[in-house]
Amino acid sequence: MSATTPQKPRLTTSAMIASIASEGQRTRSAPFGHALIELGKQRSDVVGMTADLGKYTDLHLFAKAYPERFYQMGMAEQVLMGAAAGMAREGAMPFVTTYAVFATRRAYDFIHQSIAEEHLNVKIACALPGLTSGYGPSHQATEDLALMRAMPGMTVIDPCDALEIEQAVPAMAAHQGPVYMRLLRGNVPLVLDEYGYQFEIGKARMLRDGPDVLIISSGIMTMRALEVAGALDKDQIGAAVLHVPTIKPLDISTIVREASRPGRLVVVAENHTVIGGLGEAVALALLQAGVSPAFRHIALPDAFLDAGALPTLHDRYGISTSVMTGRLKDWLG
Template structure:
């Protein structure tokens, strides 16, 4: 009797890359090693999650500059603050849920209030794990957007991470960066002139029928959706906003005005409460810019556990669902 071999998958470290899509393994870990080779002040610190935040790559190269703090996220943030006070540039890694929920007050009082040069790099942002509410950081941006002095970065792909890592290392001040880890898709390579810059949004695609403003993995979805819609003759612009705070208000306003009367969508791997969508809406309201405004994001609820493709379809952040949302608005 033959025994069928079971295929094993992990909801914790599942890749968001589509089958056959180009990827890079551990882009953050390798980019941090490269940055640290030219800056001996960079140190790596984690709360028992070196392997799962790709910091193990740094640890292998610089074992004397790597600090394993155990399962103690509050201690991790306080120690990172102490390192920064001594002139180091600490990159502290954990999961987004633990940074935003468990260590919030320590980040606020020990790091942000003092404007200390700590880089908080956190894996499993939004809906990038199927392990359910205990590990799905669907509200981390909402939590951190209200914290003064904190820069918030939400990179799209491996290229974005490779460019953002040295940029935040050179930046003077506290940073929170959402991390896509493991085998990370490469989607921005097709845009030859793309260059990550803190505080800058970048137009990736131009079209006159609609505008999608996006960050993080939803920029990948927006690009894929624009490609699919183009096959139907629908031309969609895509504006990538890798910096959530400070937001590039001027570019956002310029792009919305350029699409006057056309649908404007904000797509984010985050709850529709308190994230990029509401940040963009606030800018438009304050500047009295009229827009046919729509949000694409996660619902204001605790999400289910399960396989990522199923969950992305269920909660409206798959490419198919983005296409469906744009088509529905254009047809209305």
Template sequence: MIGPNSRRTPAHIARPRPAERGARTSAMIASLDAEGRDTIAAPFGHALVDLAKTRDDIVGLTADLSKYTDLHVFAQAYPDRFYQMGMAEALLMSAAAGMAREGFTPFATTYAVFASRRAYDFIVMAIAEENLPVKIVCALPGLTTGYGPSHQATEDLAIMRGMPNMTVLDPCDAVETDQATRAIADHPGPVYMRLLRGKVPDVLGEYGYRFELGRAKEIRGGSDVLFISSGFMTMRCLDAAAALEKDGISCAVLHSPTIKPLDEATICAEAAKGGRLVVTAENHSITGGLGEAVAGALARNQVHVPFRQVALPDEFLDAGALPSLHEQYGLSVASITARVKDWLND
């Protein structure tokens, strides 16, 4: 079994001594901080097990990363429907395509960097071009690991957005991961879904949120700023909105978990309301992700509003502890609130 201290650990990161491993792994590979929030363990794995109770077409495949994509929960429940493909992402995607052709609904898991970079052509030719119902579910999206560029999938949304037939999702939390897993099982085509694994925060539960494929939904209203966000950045935007409210700045949060197809109608309608500053927020490179998708939608629909992006820079990122990296690269709540204040004062 491959883990964060295996040979998939990048060579430029010193391997921690045994006594250090727990703390270092927690700091460098945890999904994200969730201080003050309840968490749910392995929501993807448990949702897949639940689906499989009534659907014998559901199968799970992984590239030697079942424990680190929560697919081990499914493997334990349905060992005869679990396939361990080894460290071979091209084989993983090709096998998933073959199973889809035979009437199965394969869920293929690995790390986001390995799916988007190593297996790209196999996904295009074997899955996307044939419009097969393979669900590619990938852990460590964006800056959710401190192991450096070899493991940080900061451009995966851009890569997958450019692929015809591919639906692209970036869920916020445990609630949405559970709901989205069930929804994509019914979707007739291929899906790429980012995965928060392990103990995942419950962010949207208190809002009575229901995931709908292809739909963006307002989580909270506000008159000065409109955040349009995806993934765990919706959690950060909600926290930033609460902090900014104390300073008399009213912020709305529009959560857009489906990056492709983008809900242009809702986004443009909300952006056109009342002269608010529109701020997109994503755990992805500033190039090619949610921000540019929203900017394109606004331009095509002639919605002219002040627009800013919270995103990762177009560069290879440092290794280190996640809280420090999120502060360094502007994904922390403190960074978001400070930048919004500056933008409003421009």
């Protein structure tokens, strides 16, 4: 009988609600739900609304704490957004949750006409952004930032971790007008507490400096960028990481200042299609400012993505730590 090579355990995750946390990584449970409860203690005008997805957007915690301020609208996202607009007109501040694909594709016109055009105080928090679900194109919101960036008057936020979500919730409430935030739910990685971080709408933050490459990132890609920077350190490559949590309005002055430093490759990394997201926004800002560094873009392809386990998909589409590290080493020569 011939010898056989022992097989490593196959890495799999639930396609729908898989955690993006690495094994052993620190996490915090349901940061959005707990932050909204705290906000509800301070503001009686805050209400929670969802389209049959309270459990899967952590809004069920708010519903349990404030059942009289929770509205379950059923699987009718257009009705959800229209009702939220009506609530806002009457003085409430709705925090609306659903999946990002349903808000940005199915209910886009209702948000555009009923909420954004009227500049109403509706806060939209949407789960499964980008490639954080393995259920395929029906649930992968790979173009949501492009859609919401294009909407006049809409503030767009892509938070990195649990701490930023907790900080973003009261900041959204303090901001006058509609806000769209990508939502990480369940056990969310905790990263930014190590950097003394404080979220501000419209502000980017340099998390670490380095002379060789500047990684400009948002959302979960900032977590990946920090991991990549640590890996590059071992090869004496100094990587800076500029976290840009607000996609609109963009912190152009900080981006231009950091990209203007000579001798650094500039890489934009985002969990979004190559079209219409952070990469194009940064490229336009640099072009208009007359700044022309060597520039690369890590993003999802302009394609309908496969279904499967998230670790496999992140490798396949180039947003895992290992694949990103290899690409940066190749670019840096």
